[in-house]
Amino acid sequence: MSKQKIEFVLADRVEDRISGNGRSKKTSTEYSKDPEDIIGEAHQMVEYHAVSEKPMQELRDMETEAGMKAGIAGVKGKMNDLANSYKEWRDYRHDISTYPAQVEANMLQIQDGLSDYRLTLAGLDHKATHIDVEVWARYDRILAQLPDLKQKTSKRPLVLRSRSWLEEVWLAWRNLIQQQDELLDLLSRAPQALIFYDKMRTIRTQHKVERIQRAEDAREIAQARKSLEEAISKIDEMASIKDEITHGSEILRLEEARSYWNQKLEEILKVDRIDGGNAQGVLSNIYWLGEVVRDAPVMARGVRSIEDKFNKLVAAHDMLVSFGRSVIPQSEIARTTVMMFKEVPKLWASGDFDELDRMLQSLENFITYYETKVDTELAIAERKRPGLTRALALNVDVESDLLPQLLGFVRSLVNAVDARDRFMRGHSEKVTQVALKIARKMDWRESDLEQLEMAGLLHDVGKLSVPEAILTKSAPLTPHEWSIIQMHPYYSAQIVKPVTSLSGVIPWIYHHQERWDGKGYPDRLSKSDIPLGASIISVSEAYTAMTTGMPQRDALSKEVAIEKIKDEDGGQFNPEVVEAFVDAMQA
Numbered sequence: 001m002s003k004q005k006i007e008f009v010l011a012d013r014v015e016d017r018i019s020g021n022g023r024s025k026k027t028s029t030e031y032s033k034d035p036e037d038i039i040g041e042a043h044q045m046v047e048y049h050a051v052s053e054k055p056m057q058e059l060r061d062m063e064t065e066a067g068m069k070a071g072i073a074g075v076k077g078k079m080n081d082l083a084n085s086y087k088e089w090r091d092y093r094h095d096i097s098t099y100p101a102q103v104e105a106n107m108l109q110i111q112d113g114l115s116d117y118r119l120t121l122a123g124l125d126h127k128a129t130h131i132d133v134e135v136w137a138r139y140d141r142i143l144a145q146l147p148d149l150k151q152k153t154s155k156r157p158l159v160l161r162s163r164s165w166l167e168e169v170w171l172a173w174r175n176l177i178q179q180q181d182e183l184l185d186l187l188s189r190a191p192q193a194l195i196f197y198d199k200m201r202t203i204r205t206q207h208k209v210e211r212i213q214r215a216e217d218a219r220e221i222a223q224a225r226k227s228l229e230e231a232i233s234k235i236d237e238m239a240s241i242k243d244e245i246t247h248g249s250e251i252l253r254l255e256e257a258r259s260y261w262n263q264k265l266e267e268i269l270k271v272d273r274i275d276g277g278n279a280q281g282v283l284s285n286i287y288w289l290g291e292v293v294r295d296a297p298v299m300a301r302g303v304r305s306i307e308d309k310f311n312k313l314v315a316a317h318d319m320l321v322s323f324g325r326s327v328i329p330q331s332e333i334a335r336t337t338v339m340m341f342k343e344v345p346k347l348w349a350s351g352d353f354d355e356l357d358r359m360l361q362s363l364e365n366f367i368t369y370y371e372t373k374v375d376t377e378l379a380i381a382e383r384k385r386p387g388l389t390r391a392l393a394l395n396v397d398v399e400s401d402l403l404p405q406l407l408g409f410v411r412s413l414v415n416a417v418d419a420r421d422r423f424m425r426g427h428s429e430k431v432t433q434v435a436l437k438i439a440r441k442m443d444w445r446e447s448d449l450e451q452l453e454m455a456g457l458l459h460d461v462g463k464l465s466v467p468e469a470i471l472t473k474s475a476p477l478t479p480h481e482w483s484i485i486q487m488h489p490y491y492s493a494q495i496v497k498p499v500t501s502l503s504g505v506i507p508w509i510y511h512h513q514e515r516w517d518g519k520g521y522p523d524r525l526s527k528s529d530i531p532l533g534a535s536i537i538s539v540s541e542a543y544t545a546m547t548t549g550m551p552q553r554d555a556l557s558k559e560v561a562i563e564k565i566k567d568e569d570g571g572q573f574n575p576e577v578v579e580a581f582v583d584a585m586q587a
Helices: 003-019 035-047 056-070 072-122 129-154 163-241 254-274 279-322 330-350 353-384 388-396 400-420 427-441 446-458 461-465 479-485 488-496 500-510 532-546 558-567 575-586
Strands: none
Touching (some): 072 129, 072 163, 129 163, 163 254, 163 279, 254 279, 254 330, 279 500, 330 353, 400 446, 427 532, 446 488, 446 500, 446 532, 532 558
8 A cells, every 4th residue: 555545544444443344353362452552553653664564454453443442533633643743754755855956056056155255355455354254154064064964864765764863854954954044145245244344444444544644744743843943943043152144244134034934834834733634745844944944054155155246346346436437237236236135135034045046146147247347447447547446445345444443453352362372473463474475366456455364363363262271282182172272263253243344254264264175164164165265364374383383393394384285285275275375485
C-alpha cells in the first residue's frame, strides 16, 4: 500500500473493524494489548516508515483491537494525530529537498551584494569598521554552516529519516536561510550606510584639521607678529642709540616710517579678525612687512647716497646760476626735487622698494647726465675768475662762515684725544694730511677737501668715550675691550651730529672702519656701499698706524707700509683709493 494513502486508511479501517465489518487474524492474546500500546505501535510504524512494508491486514487488526478496547472516539483522535505527524514528515521532507537550491541562489545574490559592497568601500576614505565586521562575521557564519548542513542532508535519503530528525534539519535550513536574508538586507543597506559614515567622518576629520590648522595659523601669526615687532624694536633701538639709519639725511624720517609700519600691521591683523580663513594671506603680509622693516636700513643708505649727490649737484648748479649760467632746466630741477624730497621718502617708508629702486635709478641718471656739464661750466667760470667758485660755495653754506671757528674747535677736540692716548698723539692730524693728498689725486673740489679735513680730524674723536685704560693698554685687548673700541666710530658721529654744517661728513666718520670685502664694522658695509670719504680715511689711517711705532711693535718703513696697503687692494681697501694713495705717496 502506498504511503500517500495511509492518512485515509487509518481512520476508515479502524472504524470498520470496530463496527465488525472487517476481519482480523489476531489471537486473543494479541487483543489483550492495552489500546495505548496499540496506538504507540502504530505511531512507531509511521515514524520509521514501516507502514508501507507491513501488510495492511496487520494495521486493520491493530485498529480493530484498539477500537474494541478504547472506542471509536478515542481511536479517531489518535489516528488524527498520527495523520498530522505524517503530514509534517512529508512537508519537512519536501521543504528540505528545495532548500539547497534556494540557499545556492541566495549565495549568488550575496556574492553580488558583496561585490557592490567592496566597490562602494573602495571609493571611500573612511571604513566603517562596525559595519564591515558585521558583514563578514555573518558571511563567515553562513559559510561555516553550509557544508556540514549539506552533508548531513545528503548522507541518507530523506524518506528514511524520522520526523524528528527532519524537523531538526528543517529548522537548521530555515535558520541558514534567515541568516542569508538578514545578510542580504544588510548588504542592501550597507552602501548607503557606508557613504553616510564616510561623509560624517570626512566632515569630522575636516573640522579637526581646520581646528588644528587654525591653531597652527594663530601660532604662526603670533610668531610672525613677534618677529616683526622685534624688528621694529631693533630699528627703534638703532635709532635711539646709534641713529645710523637716517643719519645725514634731510628727507628720511624714521618716525614717519615707524608710524606707517605700525598702522600697516594693525590693518593686516584687522583683516585676520574679520576673515579668519585667510591666514596665509595675513602671514604673507606680515612677512612682507617684516622684510620691509629689515631692509629699511640698507635702502636708507642708498637713498642717502643719491640724496648727497643730488644736493651737491643742485648746490653746484646754484653756484653756476649765481654766476649767470644755467645748465639744468628749471622744470627738470622742480621735477627731480619733488621725486627726491616727496616721492622717495614715501616709497622708502611704505616698503615699495621696487619702485624706490626705479626712482633712485632715474635720479642717478639725472645726476650723471648733468654732473659733468655743471662741473665743466664751473671750471670755465673758475678759469675766468679764480676763487669765484670757492666764494660762492661758502655763500651757499648757511653756516660756512663758522668754518674757521669750527676748525679751531675741532683741533681742540683732537688735542683732548691725543692727551688720553700717548701712543697715538698726532695720529688724527697725520691721517688728515694723507687723506687730503689722496683726495687731491682724485681731483676733489676744494670745498669737499675742507669737509674731508674736518672728517679726518674728527674720525677718532669718539675715543673720548673709551676708557683710558683700554686706550693705553699695551697687552692684547680682550674681546670685551675690543667691542668697546669698536664703538668709537659711533661715538665720533654722535659728537659731530649737533653741528649742522658737518652733517655731510658724518657718514665718512661713522663708516671709516668698514672694509671693501664687507668684514669691517660697525655695519659690515662692502664695496660701493661704503662712502668714498670713509674709504679714503680708512686707507689713510691704516698707513699712519703702520708707520707709527707702538710698544708692542716697531714702525714700518714708508715703502713696506705702501706695499701692505697694495696687498689689501680689493680686500680691505677700495681699489680706486689705493691707486690714488700709491700715486700720491710716490709723487
